[in-house]
Amino acid sequence: xxxxxxxxxxYAEEVGTKVTALRKNENIVEVPxxxxxxxxxxxxxxxxxxxxxxxxxxxLGENLGITYHFxxxxxxxxxRSFVPKTKPVAVSIVDIVPGAILYEMELHDMFGIEFAGNxxxxxxxxxxDDWPADLPPPLLKTSKADQIRKRxxxxxxxx
Amino acid sequence: MSTSPEQQRREESAGLMEYSTESLVPFGPIHPAxxxxxxxxxxxxxxxxxxxxxxxxxxxxxxxxxxxxRPWVQNMxxxxxxxxxxxxxxxxxxGQAVEELTLFQVPKRAKYIRTIIxxxxxxxSHLLWVGLMGHWAxxxxxxxxxxxxxxxxxxxxxxxxxxxVHKSMNAFCGxxxxxxxxxxxxxxxxxxxxxxxxxxxxxxxxxxETMLVRTENxxxxxxxxAEKLCAVGPMARYVGLRQDVRLNxxxxxxxxxxxxxxxxxxxxxxxxxxxxxxxxVASANIVSYAVENLPDGPIRVKVPPVIPAGEHSSHCExxxxxxxxxxxxxxxxxxxxVKSRQPTMANLPTALEMLKGQTLxxxxxxxxxxxxxxxxxxxxSFYDTETNRRWTWSGEELRQYGVNHYFPDRSxxxxxxTKAIDSSINRRxxxxx
Numbered sequence: 001x002x003x004x005x006x007x008x009x010x011y012a013e014e015v016g017t018k019v020t021a022l023r024k025n026e027n028i029v030e031v032p033x034x035x036x037x038x039x040x041x042x043x044x045x046x047x048x049x050x051x052x053x054x055x056x057x058x059x060l061g062e063n064l065g066i067t068y069h070f071x072x073x074x075x076x077x078x079x080r081s082f083v084p085k086t087k088p089v090a091v092s093i094v095d096i097v098p099g100a101i102l103y104e105m106e107l108h109d110m111f112g113i114e115f116a117g118n119x120x121x122x123x124x125x126x127x128x129d130d131w132p133a134d135l136p137p138p139l140l141k142t143s144k145a146d147q148i149r150k151r152x153x154x155x156x157x158x159x
Numbered sequence: 160m161s162t163s164p165e166q167q168r169r170e171e172s173a174g175l176m177e178y179s180t181e182s183l184v185p186f187g188p189i190h191p192a193x194x195x196x197x198x199x200x201x202x203x204x205x206x207x208x209x210x211x212x213x214x215x216x217x218x219x220x221x222x223x224x225x226x227x228x229r230p231w232v233q234n235m236x237x238x239x240x241x242x243x244x245x246x247x248x249x250x251x252x253x254g255q256a257v258e259e260l261t262l263f264q265v266p267k268r269a270k271y272i273r274t275i276i277x278x279x280x281x282x283x284s285h286l287l288w289v290g291l292m293g294h295w296a297x298x299x300x301x302x303x304x305x306x307x308x309x310x311x312x313x314x315x316x317x318x319x320x321x322x323x324v325h326k327s328m329n330a331f332c333g334x335x336x337x338x339x340x341x342x343x344x345x346x347x348x349x350x351x352x353x354x355x356x357x358x359x360x361x362x363x364x365x366x367x368e369t370m371l372v373r374t375e376n377x378x379x380x381x382x383x384x385a386e387k388l389c390a391v392g393p394m395a396r397y398v399g400l401r402q403d404v405r406l407n408x409x410x411x412x413x414x415x416x417x418x419x420x421x422x423x424x425x426x427x428x429x430x431x432x433x434x435x436x437x438x439x440v441a442s443a444n445i446v447s448y449a450v451e452n453l454p455d456g457p458i459r460v461k462v463p464p465v466i467p468a469g470e471h472s473s474h475c476e477x478x479x480x481x482x483x484x485x486x487x488x489x490x491x492x493x494x495x496x497v498k499s500r501q502p503t504m505a506n507l508p509t510a511l512e513m514l515k516g517q518t519l520x521x522x523x524x525x526x527x528x529x530x531x532x533x534x535x536x537x538x539x540s541f542y543d544t545e546t547n548r549r550w551t552w553s554g555e556e557l558r559q560y561g562v563n564h565y566f567p568d569r570s571x572x573x574x575x576x577t578k579a580i581d582s583s584i585n586r587r588x589x590x591x592x
């Protein structure tokens with residue numbers, strides 16, 4: 001077991017969770033929202049894993065999963081956190097990892113998750129400015145491609 | 160489509176006070192016929208850029224959503240269409256993420272062929288970029304020379320895969336086409352030619368006044384900033400970070416070929432030019448080595464259409480930097496979720512940081528320097544908050560503005576010559592549409 005994993009386990013214990021190995025050099029940690037910033041600060045400042053590859057959103061039925069993918073050389077660490085679909089508000093990590101700003105905006109557009117603390121959270125990044133408010137965010141499982149096309153007037157008549 | 164007056168006012172002033180000394184320049188979105196559209200709100204103080212707000216998504220096609228309703232194999236060729244320059248590496252990265260779930264092993268020969276194609280793609284992408292840099296700097300001779308040499312590597316790619324851009328070479332756990340016989344000598348010879356050319360261009364950019372004036376001390380960013388903003392690829396290496404997936408987390412055959420990772424610490428656009436030309440030489444060496452040491456054996460393992468449940472992520476080094484794919488399977492014929500992140504998205508915050516403090520004339524050079532997958536300045540409109548004056552410039556006018564700003568003494572004849580060529584190119588492009 002490498003030194004990184006040992007340290008990671010101690011930080012995980014601190015926030016009351018544990019490290020699961022997915023495969024060699026790849027670990028996943030599930031962290032509750034209120035402890036997320038503490039844990040990410042440990043990863044970035046103490047373990048010096050400063051490279052955030054991206055943030056992935058997942059539709060898990062009742063919850064939305066937010067996965068932060070960190071990498072340092074051969075080690076990959078996935079930090080996963082959940083927010084309820086009924087109240088999709090998550091903490092922003094922009095003050096710890098400034099490079100996360102666009103990824104958070106992307107998740108806001110695609111999953112409707114609001115990142116409290118992101119300076120550009122009110123601005124759209126990928127969706128059109130006139131995206132109808134009554135349409136669900138496009139990457140949710142309840143959102144259908146046909147429905148979006150119809151609503152935006154992009155339907156192509158079939159011959 | 161309607162926007163409220165309040166919203167419109169906010170749009171136009173970028174949230175600034177209405178009577179400030181700063182002016183706002185909306186930059187883009189761009190004519191889609193030429194390159195890709197993009198929009199930047201530039202806040203200026205006189206000539207200096209003080210803030211940049213990006214607005215991307217004009218060519219967002221919803222690939223991630225589309226992937227959820229398509230079979231695994233079909234997705235591989237769909238994701239290859241993400242980019243028209245670095246297409247192979249997308250299918251490679253997506254393929255690797257899925258292969259990890261299937262538990263089949265990729266044959267060694269296939270790994271070598273993947274390495275050869277990926278490196279040839281890097282050579283062609285870097286050459287394309289060096290040419291564009293020449294064009295935007297006002298040195299069109301370089302553009303024409305470099306793009307002529309780019310044909311050499313494109314011909315090789317075509318001879319191997321049958322296509323110049325969308326190779327469709329990858330399959331799950333292997334490649335679809337074997338290397339043609341008797342190509343070894345030809346590839347090695349062409350790689351030697353490209354190495355010589357790259358060395359020559361290196362000499363040109365170090366001595367030619369046009370390139371030196373336009374690129375030296377432009378677009379500086381500190382190592383700490385680049386690291387904080389999670390820059391990838393050449394954008395991380397030009398400030399001295401040894402950030403390369405080929406080195407840090409080897410995939411395909413990169414753990415067996417001679418890797419020469421180039422970094423510089425100068426940290427300006429000129430350093431980026433040198434770095435990419437040096438990388439080109441390193442890539443040519445990898446291709447020559449891989450072709451000469453190509454192992455025998457099968458090139459593909461057949462994989463069933465149903466992928467076992469699980470999740471996996473994979474990252475690869477594309478010409479522009481690290482690309483990332485995440486796949487989640489619930490054991491069906493279609494993926495449950497595919498996430499893809501391209502290098503330009505990761506490098507955008509760093510590029511905005513590079514733009515700050517530069518002049519209006521440097522925009523084309525700095526934005527091209529990150530080798531953006533959108534990098535076109537076809538049309539931009541200007542808005543001066545003090546005089547309420549609006550005007551629009553085409554990409555060519557912006558380029559001329561940049562060239563005239565730096566070289567006001569250049570003879571009109573010379574400028575006219577460049578313009579005549581450009582307009583003939585534009586005319587041909589218009590006719591072909």
